[in-house]
Amino acid sequence: MSSTRLGELRSELEQWLAENRPRAEALSSAALRPMAAGPYLAAQKEFQAWLYAEGWLSRGWASELGGTGEAVQLRAAIYDLFGASGIYMPTTVNSVEILGPALGEFAPDLAVEFVPRLVSGAEAWCQGFSEPEAGSDLASLRMRATRSDDGWVLNGQKIWATRAWGSDRCMALVRTGIQESRHRGLTMFLVDMDASGVECRAIDDMSGTQHFGEIFFEDVVVPDSRRIGDVDGGWAIAQYLLQWERGMFAWLRQAALHGILARLEIGDDPVALDRFGAAFQDVSALRLRALSTLRALAAGRSDGPQVSIDKLLLSRAERSTHELANALRPVAVDDGSESWAEHLHEYLHSRSAPIYGGSAEVQRTIIAGQILALGKGGR
Amino acid sequence: MIRLNHPTANDGYDEIRATVDRMFAESPDGIGVAELEELGLLELLHDAETRRAALRAVFEGQGAALAVAGTTEALVLEGLPGLDGVPPAASTAVLFDALPDAYLAVQVQGHMPTHYLLESREEAGSVRVLDAVTAAARVVRTVSESVEVVAVSAELDGKATPIAGAQPHLLSVRSSLAVALQVAGMCDHLLELGRDHVQTRHQFGRPIGSFQAVQHLLADTAVTIAAAHATNDNALVALEDPDEAPLAALVSAGAAVRAFDATSRATQQVLGAIGYTREHEFHKYLHRGLLLMRLLGSTTIDRRLAVVARAHGATAPARSWFDDFEEGH
Numbered sequence: 247m248s249s250t251r252l253g254e255l256r257s258e259l260e261q262w263l264a265e266n267r268p269r270a271e272a273l274s275s276a277a278l279r280p281m282a283a284g285p286y287l288a289a290q291k292e293f294q295a296w297l298y299a300e301g302w303l304s305r306g307w308a309s310e311l312g313g314t315g316e317a318v319q320l321r322a323a324i325y326d327l328f329g330a331s332g333i334y335m336p337t338t339v340n341s342v343e344i345l346g347p348a349l350g351e352f353a354p355d356l357a358v359e360f361v362p363r364l365v366s367g368a369e370a371w372c373q374g375f376s377e378p379e380a381g382s383d384l385a386s387l388r389m390r391a392t393r394s395d396d397g398w399v400l401n402g403q404k405i406w407a408t409r410a411w412g413s414d415r416c417m418a419l420v421r422t423g424i425q426e427s428r429h430r431g432l433t434m435f436l437v438d439m440d441a442s443g444v445e446c447r448a449i450d451d452m453s454g455t456q457h458f459g460e461i462f463f464e465d466v467v468v469p470d471s472r473r474i475g476d477v478d479g480g481w482a483i484a485q486y487l488l489q490w491e492r493g494m495f496a497w498l499r500q501a502a503l504h505g506i507l508a509r510l511e512i513g514d515d516p517v518a519l520d521r522f523g524a525a526f527q528d529v530s531a532l533r534l535r536a537l538s539t540l541r542a543l544a545a546g547r548s549d550g551p552q553v554s555i556d557k558l559l560l561s562r563a564e565r566s567t568h569e570l571a572n573a574l575r576p577v578a579v580d581d582g583s584e585s586w587a588e589h590l591h592e593y594l595h596s597r598s599a600p601i602y603g604g605s606a607e608v609q610r611t612i613i614a615g616q617i618l619a620l621g622k623g624g625r
Numbered sequence: 626m627i628r629l630n631h632p633t634a635n636d637g638y639d640e641i642r643a644t645v646d647r648m649f650a651e652s653p654d655g656i657g658v659a660e661l662e663e664l665g666l667l668e669l670l671h672d673a674e675t676r677r678a679a680l681r682a683v684f685e686g687q688g689a690a691l692a693v694a695g696t697t698e699a700l701v702l703e704g705l706p707g708l709d710g711v712p713p714a715a716s717t718a719v720l721f722d723a724l725p726d727a728y729l730a731v732q733v734q735g736h737m738p739t740h741y742l743l744e745s746r747e748e749a750g751s752v753r754v755l756d757a758v759t760a761a762a763r764v765v766r767t768v769s770e771s772v773e774v775v776a777v778s779a780e781l782d783g784k785a786t787p788i789a790g791a792q793p794h795l796l797s798v799r800s801s802l803a804v805a806l807q808v809a810g811m812c813d814h815l816l817e818l819g820r821d822h823v824q825t826r827h828q829f830g831r832p833i834g835s836f837q838a839v840q841h842l843l844a845d846t847a848v849t850i851a852a853a854h855a856t857n858d859n860a861l862v863a864l865e866d867p868d869e870a871p872l873a874a875l876v877s878a879g880a881a882v883r884a885f886d887a888t889s890r891a892t893q894q895v896l897g898a899i900g901y902t903r904e905h906e907f908h909k910y911l912h913r914g915l916l917l918m919r920l921l922g923s924t925t926i927d928r929r930l931a932v933v934a935r936a937h938g939a940t941a942p943a944r945s946w947f948d949d950f951e952e953g954h
Contacts (some may be wrong), residue, residue, distance in 0.1 A: 526934045
């Protein structure tokens, strides 16, 4: 029952790896190594650009977006096969998958102009959502865009923007209505990070790298052509984008987690076997839920609150896989292996899973309110 | 119904489920294979269009109703078409490899089996048939008073006759999926029971379901049930694929074990004292569920899953997702 197409793709990858595995592994390891924001982003972009040039990352994107014109499941298959081969996608691909589809859906002209550079790895983009006073309560964000003769003027601050330092553009969710309008008064813009008035500061994080950054906007002029979707229509874009984050980002993660599990040395220790079985279940559940979300997205029938379930499954799969990996090859002390720094980084980063992209508590509240129809009184 | 997936095209589930619910409400204690046939349910299983929806509806409905029926037997026998030595459906019971020294079967009231089907321990995966006289099944007491469970000594494995041509592991795959689907149906029902209770039970002047501690407990429960449904769907897709089915069935059994553990605990917690009484229906679900956990081998499920997954290269089940991506489920 195994797919012929998938089988062909697998053999194609195997043939390619036969020649290119050393370089692929070197670039994949380099992309996982803890480093400062600049070299870290450069390592992701170098790896992504190479995979694109080799013809892997162009497939499954429409031709006007820099791809070969096939459908989304081809991208999913490629990520899956790479993960199973122990080669993990550069993290910049996460942003391509989260931001590319949203731009294509809500600003097709901008997408044709800019997405090809994103897909090819020529550019890296970040997301400007959270603010110092608006994290879980995103709808209370305060960064403002006001109309001017030239378009819009942006003022305010974003924080926890992943791979912000050194990125080329930022998809920013900004207030255009009154503060009390909450999620109804927000608009999305594509802002150049080298525009006058944009300052970015990388933030040191516990994993030894600088995954995220803080961005300051002071009288930044943005033309109206860079507005994505309707004025005050930004929330719908954020919601759409989150669906892709749940679907394809979760899919990318399950591919990597399956790859990690396949490479763990378990032996016959019954306790390790129990933990492996439990972790494998978590990753399988994540895979199957992410797959059903991707299918729903491709068919245009995805349902917002459902993906909160996926996010909680993601946190659980990250935790059980990385805790098992840490039990089998503890990362606290250098074990002399070449990959120690990468394993340490991966382990520490896995601990952020229940927080990034919407905390576990927020997901539970969404499930309770919107799926279980439990009242608001307790929020 | 609390929906735990994206909306899908109408696959007939709701309609079949309504029929199943009526059927089990009318005769909860014993529906044999012959009656399932009369009701036309077996035909729905044979039709490729309705098959997956029908299997889900039948077993989930059975789980939600705590009904006993020859459904597991029907599903196992359906996988052995035209092979020599297969006993007639109406007089067969499926044995689960559930105890260290014995196999267990749940018997439909008024349907004494003449044959038992089992999966061998001495030759892993071999599907065998044992006649009732040799089996000398004895009734065993269980936590679930409402069902009759019999035990057959595991030593009789060697006296059972292998069914030549049967797909290896077919019996464990199909019987385990039958139980996992029932557990998912049971969990759906329990979550709804808990949810309805916290919506209507007031303390401190408001429904207890408005408290975040209660909300998050039930939300986490919903996550485990959603995982059980996703893995069951996958096991149904993989059912006919000999390479994929054993791992897919183990993953769904594992998810069912977790879903039942989480759901039974959370539901009991939010029901409070009333849930501990025999006046409330909760205890029947707990009792039946604990029995089904034995049938699934819940205490060793993670380890067995690990062994099979590693033999599979720890790659994900569901290799066939690519071709039917667009129809999805």
